[in-house]
Amino acid sequence: xxxxxxxxxxxxxxxxxxxxxxxxxxxxxxxxxxxxxxxxxxxxxxxxxxxxxxxxxxxxxxxxxxxxxxxxxxxxxxxxxxxxxxxxxxxxxxxxxxxxxxxxxxxxxxxxxxxxxxxxxxxxxxxxxxxxxxxxxxxxxxxxxxxxxxxxxxxxxxxxxxxxxxxxxxxxxxxxxxxxxxxxxxxxxxxxxxxxxxxxxxxxxxxxxxxxxxxxxxxxxxxxxxxxxxxxxxxxxxxxxxxxxxxxxxxxxxxxxxxxxxxxxxxxxxxxxxxxxxxxxxxxxxxxxxxxxxxxxxxxxxxxxxxxxxxxxxxxxxxxxxxxxxxxxxxxxxxxxxxxxxxxxxxxxxxxxxxxxxxxxxxxxxxxxxxxxxxxxxxxxxxxxxxxxxxxxxxxxxxxxxxxxxxxxxxxxxxxxxxxxxxxxxxxxxxxxxxxxxxxxxxxxxxxxxxxxxxxxxxx
Numbered sequence: 001x002x003x004x005x006x007x008x009x010x011x012x013x014x015x016x017x018x019x020x021x022x023x024x025x026x027x028x029x030x031x032x033x034x035x036x037x038x039x040x041x042x043x044x045x046x047x048x049x050x051x052x053x054x055x056x057x058x059x060x061x062x063x064x065x066x067x068x069x070x071x072x073x074x075x076x077x078x079x080x081x082x083x084x085x086x087x088x089x090x091x092x093x094x095x096x097x098x099x100x101x102x103x104x105x106x107x108x109x110x111x112x113x114x115x116x117x118x119x120x121x122x123x124x125x126x127x128x129x130x131x132x133x134x135x136x137x138x139x140x141x142x143x144x145x146x147x148x149x150x151x152x153x154x155x156x157x158x159x160x161x162x163x164x165x166x167x168x169x170x171x172x173x174x175x176x177x178x179x180x181x182x183x184x185x186x187x188x189x190x191x192x193x194x195x196x197x198x199x200x201x202x203x204x205x206x207x208x209x210x211x212x213x214x215x216x217x218x219x220x221x222x223x224x225x226x227x228x229x230x231x232x233x234x235x236x237x238x239x240x241x242x243x244x245x246x247x248x249x250x251x252x253x254x255x256x257x258x259x260x261x262x263x264x265x266x267x268x269x270x271x272x273x274x275x276x277x278x279x280x281x282x283x284x285x286x287x288x289x290x291x292x293x294x295x296x297x298x299x300x301x302x303x304x305x306x307x308x309x310x311x312x313x314x315x316x317x318x319x320x321x322x323x324x325x326x327x328x329x330x331x332x333x334x335x336x337x338x339x340x341x342x343x344x345x346x347x348x349x350x351x352x353x354x355x356x357x358x359x360x361x362x363x364x365x366x367x368x369x370x371x372x373x374x375x376x377x378x379x380x381x382x383x384x385x386x387x388x389x390x391x392x393x394x395x396x397x398x399x400x401x402x403x404x405x406x407x408x409x410x411x412x413x414x415x416x417x418x419x420x421x422x423x424x425x426x427x428x429x430x431x432x433x434x435x436x437x438x439x440x441x442x443x444x445x446x447x448x449x450x451x452x453x454x455x456x457x458x459x460x
Contacts, residue, residue, distance in 0.1 A: 002333060003205055004326025006096040008218045009149045009288045010102075011075035013280035014394040016292040017124055017339055017447075018053060018060035026069030028151065029128040034099060034281025038139050041132050045070065045096065048127040051119035052341035053145065055448040059238055059392025061283065063111045066126070070105065072098050075149065080283075095220060097444070100376060121157040122146055123341035123446065147339025147347065148290045153362035166439075173201045173296035180331055180372050180427035187368040194368050202323075212319060218287050219318045222299035222312055225286050229275025236281045238393040245399075246275035269410060270403040272300035277399040289403045290329045290338040293345070293387075293394050296402035298325060301409055303361060317363050325359035328375045331427070336435035340387040340447040343438030349398075349405045350382030350434065356409035361416050369421025376427040377412035383430070384437055386445035388452030395451060400450045 011020040026047060033039045046064045059061060064087060068078070071086045087107075090096065094106045104110075119125035122144035129140040142154035173189075175197045177183040187197055201269040202211045228251045236242045249271040253264075274294035280286045298321075306317040332338055332351045340348045353411050357378035359373045366374065382405070390396040444451030 002330055003202060004323065004330065005202075005211070005214055006150070007148065007288070007290050007326050007329045008215070008322065009076065010218070010221050010285065011149055011288060012078050013283045013286055013292050013295075015060040015062075016149040017145045017286045017341060018056060018062045019065040019283075020149040020288070020292065021064050021124065021147075021151050022049075022053065022126060023065040023069040023073065023075050023150065025126050025143040025145060025151050026066045026128065026309065027072065027074065028069075028099070029216070030070055030072070032141065033130055033139060036139070037101070038130055041103050041138060042101075042103050042130040043133040044110065044131045044135075046110045046112065046129040046131065048114050048129070050114045050117055050125040050127070051123040052447045053124050053126060054113040054115050055424070055450065056389065056392035057113060059449070060394065063107065066111060067105070067107055070096050070098075078285075092412075104452065106451065119144075121154060122152075122291060122339070123443070124339065128332075145285075147337060148187070148288045150333075150335070150444035164295065171204045173204050175201055178334055180375075181432070183327065183331070184368050184372060187250070193324075194327050194371055195320045195362060198323045198327040199319075200341050202230065212315075215319055215322050216313075216315055219302060219313050219320060220314070221285060221287050222289075222302060223307070223313065225276045225284065226272050226280045226299055226303055227275075227311070228277045228284060229277075232273070232279070232282075236278065236393075236395055237283070238281075238391065238395065240391050240393055240395055242281075242393075242395045242399075245276045264363070265410070266407055268304050269300050269406040272303045273297055273402040273406040274399055275381050277394075277402045280398065281393065281395045289325075290332070290351055290355065291340065291348045293340060294348040294402060294405065295400050296399075297349065297352040297356050297405045297409060298322075298359070300406040301360050301401075303359060304391055305410075321359040321363050324362040324371060325355035328355045328358045328427075332431060332434075335428070335431050337438065338353065342446065343434060344441050344446050345387040345401065346382050346384055346385040346434055347438060348387065349401050350379050350385050352402075352404040353382055353409045353412070356406065357412035360410060360413040364413065365416060366413070366417055367421055370416045371421075372427045373419060373421045373423050374416035376415045376423060376425055376430045378409055379417055379427075379430045379434060380425060381412075383434060384441070386441070386452050386453040387447040388445055389412065389447070389449055390454050391456045392449045392454075428455070
């Protein structure tokens with residue numbers, strides 16, 4: 001049973017699978033070399049990117065991420081100035097200096113995009129190799145960035161998954177579930193909410209006070225991302241010359257505080273979601289929710305529905321929201337995938353919309369059945385959503401897509417509250433449909449920039 005804090009990870013943009021994941025993988029490889037005693041004989045390290053990591057790696061900053069991981073940087077604690085200085089030194093010195101070792105690494109020749117060899121177990125494949133002084137490969141390992149910042153080795157993905165839904169570190173979780181059906185049955189049996197159930201499971205891992213504190217930190221990072229995005233103007237990096245739009249929309253809203261047309265709700269949700277995703281596109285700090293590409297939807301809902309006019313959060317609401325949304329995300333992670341390279345954008349924005357819809361319904365006092373209905377509606381109307389970023393950048397259509405996803409989430413929650421939760425389509429059914437649709441979807445529509453908008457819009 002994964003923790004919801006595995007879902008809500010603090011990292012940097014523009015992509016959880018193509019930036020955060022590769023940074024963690026290369027750092028992981030270095031640690032493995034060290035633990036196995038290989039660093040002393042390693043003279044050079046090489047990174048090979050395959051699949052989606054190769055096809056969209058330039059636009060996603062994947063090469064930089066892999067290098068930063070080898071240099072010891074972590075997404076959640078990255079100091080941008082220190083990172084830039086380290087990359088400049090690496091470019092000129094062509095060596096990795098870390099843990100009292102100095103190992104050759106030329107960013108231009110030791111970072112390789114392999115467009116020919118197809119990935120084995122997952123579309124986001126990285127192969128790490130270590131060579132000795134005579135050029136012999138002394139150790140190599142294949143890893144996968146599986147979405148949302150999660151990583152796995154080839155060995156981990158190639159063997160049957162253990163039944164890890166019952167215990168955590170040998171401790172039994174009070175409420176084990178692997179489906180929405182089981183989750184709802186447990187809520188009914190115990191007469192508790194989804195948020196209560198999730199927090200009870202989290203208590204096996206750490207004191208509840210710690211869990212709540214970390215959820216509060218997630219909220220602060222989300223809101224800080226909105227604030228930066230609302231007040232930072234300019235053009236986003238990458239060559240598309242996409243101008244930041246959130247500050248202008250924000251200025252318009254601030255200039256008409258008394259506006260009461262019904263459609264203005266769209267503007268508020270739009271501006272908050274776009275602010276976060278413009279920050280993400282610029283490489284800023286965001287929270288995977290469940291991925292970076294979909295990082296704006298949950299913060300937009302929190303800012304509009306769980307905060308006061310001064311953006312001060314009501315933690316009673318935000319904790320219910322995140323616990324519920326996190327529980328829904330666990331179902332998608334367990335039963336399908338949150339990787340755009342596997343599922344298309346339905347696995348990113350679609351899942352985020354589903355999470356936000358369920359979380360907001362819970363904040364509004366919905367029953368667990370209505371929460372599941374809201375989550376189902378949120379996904380049902382994102383089924384088949386493709387991931388075709390123009391120029392391999394997380395900008396077009398990603399930024400606006402988060403804005404649309406936030407509005408959809410609020411609408412899904414409203415629709416669910418008008419019903420009993422006993423819909424014709426269950427949450428489990430829509431998750432399975434998403435999984436099947438993702439498997440059926442052509443590879444060119446799954447974060448490769450080889451189809452859709454990516455080939456019909458000039459990317460420069």
